[in-house]
Amino acid sequence: MKKRPASKARHNGASRPAAGRNGQRPADQERRYRIPDWRLERPQFHVTQKRTEAGEVRYSFTGDLDLAPPPIRESGYLTREKSIELYRWMLLNRRMEQTLETLYKQSKVVGGVYFGLGQEACSCASALALGDGDWFAPMIRNQGALLVRGFHPRDVMMQYMAKADSPTHGKDGTSHYGDIAQRNMVSPISMLGDLIPILTGVALGARLQGRNIAALTWIGDGGQSTGVTHEGLNFAAVQKLGLVLIVENNLWAYSTPTEMQFAIEDLAERAIGYGVPGMIVDGTDACQVFDATLEAVQRAHRGEGPTLIEAKMMRMKGHAIHDAAGYVPPEMLEFWRKRDPIARFEKHLLGKKWLTPAQNRELIAEVERQVDEDRTLAEASPMPDPAQAPKGVYCDPGCHPITLKYGGVKPARRGGAKLKQSEAALHFR
Amino acid sequence: MPAVTYLEAIRLALWEEMERDPNVFCIGEDIGIYGGAFKVTDGFIDRFGAERVIDTPIAESAIVGAAYGASLTGLRPVAEFQFMDFIACAFNQIVNVLAKSHYRWGAPAPLVLRGPSGGGVHGGPFHSQNPEMWFVKTPGLKVVCPATPADAYGLMKSAIRDNNPVIFFEHKFLYRRIKEELPNGGGDFTVPLGRARQARAGRDLSVITYAAMVHVALEAAEALAAEGIEVEVLDLRTVLPLDREAIAETVRKTSRAIILHEDTLTGGLAGEIAAIINEEAFDWLDAPISRIAALDTPVPFSPPLEHAFLPKVEDVVREARRLRAW
Ligand SMILES: Cc1ncc(C[n+]2csc(CCOP(=O)(O)OP(=O)(O)O)c2C)c(N)n1
Ligand SMILES: [Mg+2]
Numbered sequence: 001m002k003k004r005p006a007s008k009a010r011h012n013g014a015s016r017p018a019a020g021r022n023g024q025r026p027a028d029q030e031r032r033y034r035i036p037d038w039r040l041e042r043p044q045f046h047v048t049q050k051r052t053e054a055g056e057v058r059y060s061f062t063g064d065l066d067l068a069p070p071p072i073r074e075s076g077y078l079t080r081e082k083s084i085e086l087y088r089w090m091l092l093n094r095r096m097e098q099t100l101e102t103l104y105k106q107s108k109v110v111g112g113v114y115f116g117l118g119q120e121a122c123s124c125a126s127a128l129a130l131g132d133g134d135w136f137a138p139m140i141r142n143q144g145a146l147l148v149r150g151f152h153p154r155d156v157m158m159q160y161m162a163k164a165d166s167p168t169h170g171k172d173g174t175s176h177y178g179d180i181a182q183r184n185m186v187s188p189i190s191m192l193g194d195l196i197p198i199l200t201g202v203a204l205g206a207r208l209q210g211r212n213i214a215a216l217t218w219i220g221d222g223g224q225s226t227g228v229t230h231e232g233l234n235f236a237a238v239q240k241l242g243l244v245l246i247v248e249n250n251l252w253a254y255s256t257p258t259e260m261q262f263a264i265e266d267l268a269e270r271a272i273g274y275g276v277p278g279m280i281v282d283g284t285d286a287c288q289v290f291d292a293t294l295e296a297v298q299r300a301h302r303g304e305g306p307t308l309i310e311a312k313m314m315r316m317k318g319h320a321i322h323d324a325a326g327y328v329p330p331e332m333l334e335f336w337r338k339r340d341p342i343a344r345f346e347k348h349l350l351g352k353k354w355l356t357p358a359q360n361r362e363l364i365a366e367v368e369r370q371v372d373e374d375r376t377l378a379e380a381s382p383m384p385d386p387a388q389a390p391k392g393v394y395c396d397p398g399c400h401p402i403t404l405k406y407g408g409v410k411p412a413r414r415g416g417a418k419l420k421q422s423e424a425a426l427h428f429r
Numbered sequence: 430m431p432a433v434t435y436l437e438a439i440r441l442a443l444w445e446e447m448e449r450d451p452n453v454f455c456i457g458e459d460i461g462i463y464g465g466a467f468k469v470t471d472g473f474i475d476r477f478g479a480e481r482v483i484d485t486p487i488a489e490s491a492i493v494g495a496a497y498g499a500s501l502t503g504l505r506p507v508a509e510f511q512f513m514d515f516i517a518c519a520f521n522q523i524v525n526v527l528a529k530s531h532y533r534w535g536a537p538a539p540l541v542l543r544g545p546s547g548g549g550v551h552g553g554p555f556h557s558q559n560p561e562m563w564f565v566k567t568p569g570l571k572v573v574c575p576a577t578p579a580d581a582y583g584l585m586k587s588a589i590r591d592n593n594p595v596i597f598f599e600h601k602f603l604y605r606r607i608k609e610e611l612p613n614g615g616g617d618f619t620v621p622l623g624r625a626r627q628a629r630a631g632r633d634l635s636v637i638t639y640a641a642m643v644h645v646a647l648e649a650a651e652a653l654a655a656e657g658i659e660v661e662v663l664d665l666r667t668v669l670p671l672d673r674e675a676i677a678e679t680v681r682k683t684s685r686a687i688i689l690h691e692d693t694l695t696g697g698l699a700g701e702i703a704a705i706i707n708e709e710a711f712d713w714l715d716a717p718i719s720r721i722a723a724l725d726t727p728v729p730f731s732p733p734l735e736h737a738f739l740p741k742v743e744d745v746v747r748e749a750r751r752l753r754a755w
Contacts, residue, residue, distance in 0.1 A: 201498020231488035395537035404503035411451035417475035
């Protein structure tokens with residue numbers, strides 16, 4: 001296996017540079033920040049608002065559309081077996097979402113459906129890079145991550161159909177559920193960015209109990225504009241907690257292009273402002289996503305703090321199923337269709353002879369079978385009993401034990417100080 | 430055991446809980462070496478170390494989010510707001526993440542959010558508010574507003590041991606103004622959440638109140654006793670969940686009710702309590718329910734303005750006489 005060159009991030013130039021007398025810094029004290037960019041291509045796009053001849057304001061697009069899709073970058077870590085596992089998760093991710101679309105069209109879904117089409121590599125490869133003891137919290141496009149971390153397609157389907165046997169028993173929908181006991185998953189909430197300090201806190205809780213864990217979550221190119229994103233990442237950086245933050249730059253936030261969301265070129269550059277490593281990967285290249293996440297996870301396990309990874313890709317459907325995304329210039333979709341993450345990875349595996357066409361067909365059929373079975377089970381689940389609606393607001397005695405995930409804080413190294421009279425407050429006597 | 434101030438009682442409860450349970454830790458701004466803006470955690474870092482007394486960036490959403498995350502691993506964080514006015518900066522984490530966590534996905538959030546609230550100290554619009562009603566509206570939270578050192582101590586212990594997110598409003602006017610000997614000879618005790626306390630018994634009229642206004646009510650009761658009006662004072666202690674029983678009981682006993690709070694009138698707790706009285710004790714009422722609350726304005730800064738803003742003893746006396754004569 002080929003080892004990746006230059007994959008280590010170098011940052012912050014370590015020491016604080018002092019300006020010399022003449023105002024110039026000695027060369028060795030200059031700040032040098034570097035964001036490793038693992039992509040093999042750097043397409044240039046620009047989306048602006050323009051008034052058409054008909055007098056309407058629409059998005060107009062300029063960019064380099066003729067670039068041929070690059071090859072998949074060799075992974076430094078993925079074995080044949082692991083690669084096929086990853087490929088299977090991506091297939092399952094897509095197939096499950098296709099089935100969700102069908103269920104929606106049959107009016108069996110309550111509410112909308114969200115898709116991660118075109119983003120399966122980003123969801124699945126990153127989740128697969130986590131260790132067993134690590135934590136994660138998916139955003140809405142990371143339904144593939146749920147599968148990788150041990151949930152079944154039927155769990156997601158039942159959530160969308162608001163069934164009694166869904167993980168939240170109908171209390172919430174979509175991917176909004178979690179599992180503290182086994183799968184180390186924090187339930188997402190709709191408010192974008194909130195998961196970032198929360199996952200940081202999970203890593204804090206683990207560290208207080210003597211464990212350095214990685215805590216993975218994702219944020220969109222739109223969601224990263226929220227204040228809580230800044231608060232969370234900054235806190236993780238200050239405390240050197242093992243947050244792994246993947247910024248999914250899929251070029252659109254609902255109907256808003258990235259040009260109207262931020263004024264820097266690469267969101268990974270934000271890492272510099274927090275003093276943490278940042279890197280850029282092609283989000284449609286499963287190998288790049290896996291390797292970058294794995295290295296971030298390893299950093300977290302070593303107690304070296306958070307990492308920001310920007311994954312570049314494209315949201316290949318509307319915001320949700322109701323949204324036909326007519327505002328997206330069609331050339332953009334055209335360009336990214338040639339970079340379909342599953343097709344690219346499939347070609348890679350076939351090319352390396354890690355997968356034969358016959359095995360591939362078998363794998364696809366097996367995934368379809370699994371989704372069909374799960375769909376049958378999910379549809380058979382009853383709707384919840386209305387008597388459940390008032391229940392569960394509080395955790396009452398006997399309802400849930402509070403379990404220390406890592407054995408609790410070791411009460412070591414207490415000082416001998418005794419509680420004394422506190423000095424007078426300086427505020428408002 | 431010598432008498433302790435309201436603030437010392439909180440310190441003591443917090444300290445003892447951290448001694449008792451190594452999984453309790455404090456997180457907040459300037460709480461470590463400095464000991465917090467009001468010195469509630471003064472000296473804690475010397476005893477429990479920087480691991481369990483964590484100074485944070487000025488980022489309230491991060492503090493609450495991180496406390497919640499740590500609670501998911503089984504710990505019991507106690508997060509300090511420098512002033513409860515700044516709880517607004519973490520509003521989303523509290524009402525959308527914490528409050529709904531157990532209902533939505535069965536994840537208990539055993540944590541305490543605490544800090545100084547309340548006026549009477551000339552803190553102005555951003556250091557004097559009583560923001561409890563922002564949260565009383567939100568199912569899934571518990572909201573505590575103690576009025577005495579003993580209750581502050583016992584409720585803090587209950588809050589830390591509770592498996593739900595508890596918002597603990599410490600009234601900063603009371604911090605160093607009131608003192609009492611703790612019951613139980615200095616030994617550990619708790620005060621249950623969700624239970625009111627009869628602060629004074631009386632037969633003629635009930636004043637239902639909480640936090641610093643308990644002391645206003647007691648002072649008014651003393652004055653009214655001289656006129657032969659025996660006032661019962663009910664200290665709610667916990668404002669979410671409310672002790673409906675105790676509210677119904679006192680009104681059924683006295684047949685007259687004043688609801689008094691330092692929070693502003695419109696959307697204040699008095700409206701909710703009036704509705705509970707209507708539901709539970711309407712037939713017993715001999716006079717209309719009276720609400721006494723702060724003006725519907727921001728908390729003004731200048732002392733004469735703030736004085737005009739806050740409910741006063743004479744307001745209670747006046748209303749009591751009016752209801753008595755009804
Ligand atoms: C704080 C907040 N504001 C608004 C919304 C409504 N909303 C949901 S998704 C979305 C767009 C998100 O875009 P992006 O972060 O780029 O993620 P993507 O949908 O592209 O994966 C918006 C505006 C929200 N969920 N949270
Ligand atoms: Mg986006």
